[in-house]
Amino acid sequence: MTFDGFETLAIHAGQEADTETGAVVVPIYQTSTYAQDGVGGLRGGYEYSRTANPTRKALEECLAALESGARGLAFASGMAAEDTLLRTVAGPGDHVIIPGDAYGGTFRLFSKVLERWGVAWEAVPQTDPEAVRAAIRPETVAIWTETPTNPLLNITDIEALAGIAHDAGALFVVDNTFASPYLQRPLALGADVVVHSTTKYLGGHSDVVGGALVVADPELGERLAFHQNTMGAVAGPFDAWLALRGAKTLGVRMDRHCANAERVAEALLHHPGVSEVIYPGLAEHPGHKVAARQMRAFGGMLSFRLRDGEKAALRVCERTQVFTLGESLGGVESLIEHPARMTHASTAGSPLEVPGDLVRLSVGIESGDDLVADLLAALD
Numbered sequence: 001m002t003f004d005g006f007e008t009l010a011i012h013a014g015q016e017a018d019t020e021t022g023a024v025v026v027p028i029y030q031t032s033t034y035a036q037d038g039v040g041g042l043r044g045g046y047e048y049s050r051t052a053n054p055t056r057k058a059l060e061e062c063l064a065a066l067e068s069g070a071r072g073l074a075f076a077s078g079m080a081a082e083d084t085l086l087r088t089v090a091g092p093g094d095h096v097i098i099p100g101d102a103y104g105g106t107f108r109l110f111s112k113v114l115e116r117w118g119v120a121w122e123a124v125p126q127t128d129p130e131a132v133r134a135a136i137r138p139e140t141v142a143i144w145t146e147t148p149t150n151p152l153l154n155i156t157d158i159e160a161l162a163g164i165a166h167d168a169g170a171l172f173v174v175d176n177t178f179a180s181p182y183l184q185r186p187l188a189l190g191a192d193v194v195v196h197s198t199t200k201y202l203g204g205h206s207d208v209v210g211g212a213l214v215v216a217d218p219e220l221g222e223r224l225a226f227h228q229n230t231m232g233a234v235a236g237p238f239d240a241w242l243a244l245r246g247a248k249t250l251g252v253r254m255d256r257h258c259a260n261a262e263r264v265a266e267a268l269l270h271h272p273g274v275s276e277v278i279y280p281g282l283a284e285h286p287g288h289k290v291a292a293r294q295m296r297a298f299g300g301m302l303s304f305r306l307r308d309g310e311k312a313a314l315r316v317c318e319r320t321q322v323f324t325l326g327e328s329l330g331g332v333e334s335l336i337e338h339p340a341r342m343t344h345a346s347t348a349g350s351p352l353e354v355p356g357d358l359v360r361l362s363v364g365i366e367s368g369d370d371l372v373a374d375l376l377a378a379l380d
């Protein structure tokens with residue numbers, strides 16, 4: 001008999017009880033090195049913690065199971081995971097397609113770091129898969145997507161883009177940070193690599209910065225593990241442990257994030273000061289049908305625009321009491337932010353610039369009544 005339900009894997013995959021002590025929780029192996037029984041006589045296969053560490057390994061195995069992948073790799077941050085991936089699969093002369101509204105940090109990695117290193121890139125709106133196909137060049141080595149996107153919550157069709165990437169012999173990468181593996185499993189829909197900022201829903205408690213890659217192909221997993229060790233931006237043992245502890249409750253937390261976000265979306269829809277509510281769960285969202293097909297539910301992220309422009313958006317951000325004004329997302333506590341001046345400030349003046357009247361919410365798992373009341377009071 002196999003026990004492979006999502007919540008069971010989240011609690012048990014990679015997390016056998018300790019054989020010596022019976023400890024049910026994987027310990028924090030806060031060690032840099034390991035004693036050897038004679039030269040090369042490794043007791044548990046470990047020699048140095050940049051290369052491998054038992055706590056990090058438990059997290060990596062758990063993430064691989066949650067994403068139905070062949071191998072997981074844990075990093076010091078989502079950006080470290082992205083950088084390691086891109087410098088493994090792309091080099092000078094290569095070309096990568098990214099979303100027209102990519103996460104600001106991803107955009108900055110391409111525009112300020114990889115471009116100088118000779119990697120060409122192009123930001124293409126990906127809600128129309130044919131626009132992505134048209135942007136492919138002979139030197140395109142990867143198509144990078146995010147869905148839902150940050151902060152505009154655009155939805156891209158994972159299966160369609162996987163087909164387009166593979167027709168062109170390119171790797172298809174999905175940043176699954178916003179959905180989490182509980183809501184969406186890109187590898188099962190044809191993606192080659194899943195990227196996570198484990199800082200967000202996987203960690204879930206705003207107490208750790210981390211990143212991960214999960215791949216379908218073990219050979220690519222080996223190449224990435226080589227670069228992970230060579231470049232060295234690994235998750236430390238305590239950070240890996242926090243992310244692993246967060247992952248255990250991902251399913252129940254996501255159910256509540258989604259339920260609260262749906263309630264908030266409904267409440268904002270009827271507010272006269274709000275010109276648009278952007279949430280993939282709403283039937284009028286242009287990506288609703290695709291989201292309903294590829295996601296279990298519609299997530300805890302929601303953006304909205306203010307009829308009275310940027311000043312009104314800034315005012316709401318500064319007036320909420322339960323929603324904390326702050327960057328990041330995916331934690332149990334609700335957060336509010338102004339993307340144009342905060343998380344996406346680096347996109348100013350670029351084609352990826354976000355509107356000033358936009359407010360982004362990371363809807364937490366507090367009482368839904370309190371969250372709605374807080375927003376309505378801030379909007380008055």
Ligand SMILES: Cc1ncc(COP(=O)(O)O)c(C=O)c1O
Nearest residue numbers: 077078079103150177197199210
């Ligand atoms: C969609 C997305 N990808 C990647 C990252 C980068 O992750 P980190 O902040 O852990 O480096 C973020 C951070 O906000 C994000 O929102």
